[in-house]
Amino acid sequence: MGKRIVFTGGSGKAGKHVVPYLLGQGYEVLNLDLRPLDHPGVHTLITDLSDGGQVANAMTSHLNMAGFEKAGGRRPPDAVVHFGAVARNMIQPDAETFRVNVMSTYHVIEAATTLGVRKVVIASSETTYGVCFADGDKDYACFPLDEDYAVDPMDSYGLSKVVNERTAHAFALRTGADIYALRIGNIIEPHEYDRFPGFLADPMSRKRNAWSYVDVRDLGQIVRLAIEKDGLGFQVWNAVNDTITADLPTPEFLARYSPGVPILRPLGPREAPISNRKIREQLGFREEHDWRKYVKR
DSSP, X not given: OOOEEEEEXXXXXXXXXXXXXXXXXXXXXXXXXXXXXXXXXXEEEEOOTTOHHHHHHHTTSOSSGGGGGSTTOOOOOSEEEEOOSOOSTTSSOHHHHHHHHHHHHHHHHHHHHHTTOOEEEEEEEGGGGSSTTOSSOOOOSSBSBOTTSOOOOOSHHHHHHHHXXXXXXXXXXXXXXXXXXXXXXXXXXXGGGGGHHHHHHOGGGGGGGTTOOEEHHHHHHHHHHHHHOOSOOEEEEEEOOSBOSSSSOHHHHHHHHSTTOOBOSOOOTTBOSBOOHHHHHHTOOOOOOOGGGTSOO
């Protein structure tokens, strides 16, 4: 029997792909969300993650209706994956976006670690790098954008993700649990590759995403690898694919479209400006869905 996973936000854009992927890898999954996920084998427990009581209760729920068939089924999960959030700016007012995202993350991590869960994976974001939701045009401080970058968002969504990373760090220090934060890039679903010709024709349209992306199927692999990797304490990883969304080689592209921004190390000819070197080295991530496989040239 695979590990028992509580997954928050499984009904969202990323979750509706990652949850089925985990099922296919042999995991049992309970989805905590405000709306159901229509997928066989997944039960959704309608849960307001900003309510600490609901979260704590949900963490010891049966995973599905079959749990009632035998005693002892109400127990904490083996791991928690926390993707539930207000998904971006301009869905709810800024203050509410910040409140929901910060308090939900606090409640999820607190409930999990109090119950003895030793692995929590949370969704952070490329928006921590400060350009995605900046007011006006803003340059990056340097390239590549790696996990040591001095994050500097000015918006409520990106700020909530920075706070969530610090919350994760605090609980990892306090409890000794492995708590990993994934700075997820611009998520691309399989049907969205028809947008890429437009990206290539208008390179500056991708500046706010640092000309990087993550195929949602590769994101599933990253989540699985994070669940399976033990003993690293608190970690932040960029969750992106390998390559830049541009035709020109990366060094030439950045010199043309982001002139004057320091380049801290030599960049590969197709390397994404948001670096995924750390997940390749520490988790063994291997990209399966390069955009060039799906975009006619």
